[in-house]
Amino acid sequence: MIDLHTVATSNGYKASIMLEEVALPYRVTSYDLVKGEHLTPAFLALNPVGRLPMIVDRDTQHDGAPLSVYGTIAILVYLAEKTGKLLPASGPTRAKIIEWLGTISSDVGPAYSGQFVFNVLAKEKQPWAIDYYNKLCARMLQPIEKQLARTRFLAGTDYSIADVMAYPVATVSALRYPGSLSEHPNMARWAQEIGVRPAVQRGMKVPS
Ligand SMILES: N[C@@H](CCC(=O)N[C@@H](CS)C(=O)NCC(=O)O)C(=O)O
Structure with a gap:
């Protein structure tokens, strides 16, 4: 299962479109930027940059914890490589x-x-x-x-x-x-x- 931490913005939609394209199951946590929900200690512990979108892949371990991936480029490349979709392996x-x-x-x-x-x-x-x-x-x-x-x-x-x-x-x-x-x-x-x-x-x- 993948957790998607996101917001209703252009960047957030890039991550959710990608999760839908590769057809992996995911659950959504959305944040209110005006209320500063992305700046809480709990979220900063997940992503020190304090920005969205990010994902946590609970099926993949890294450094003794589920793998977290922040930012649109990293998320799209990670999911493409995980599933073999929408990105050639080389060339x-x-x-x-x-x-x-x-x-x-x-x-x-x-x-x-x-x-x-x-x-x-x-x-x-x-x-x-x-x-x-x-x-x-x-x-x-x-x-x-x-x-x-x-x-x-x-x-x-x-x-x-x-x-x-x-x-x-x-x-x-x-x-x-x-x-x-x-x-x-x-x-x-x-x-x-x-x-x-x-x-x-x-x-x-x-x-x-
Ligand atoms: N380079 C990042 C940019 C992410 C970004 O700017 N996220 C905005 C929402 S679209 C954000 O979290 N802003 C909150 C803030 O900067 O406090 C990406 O490509 O994902």
């Missing part, structure tokens, strides 16, 4: 998939985090910061749109964990800014194709 396609995981996590994700902080959380709105992060988000969507103009899925002809990683960007983050995919027709076509997958539909409802 050039694997390299491109890992590259996309890094791009979404380190480039696209922080752009949208900043956009959220200055557009939504900030009590005093700072036009310079809002403009900076809105433009950065628009720039970070471009490589995804360009790639999907060339290939059916992000890393080529096959659906992979690169697509699991990027799907919530198209259906959650991009709907916050720029507000629709009308200027990103290839992302829209790809998101529509992925969005009918039953595993994706179930994963996007976690936590319920």
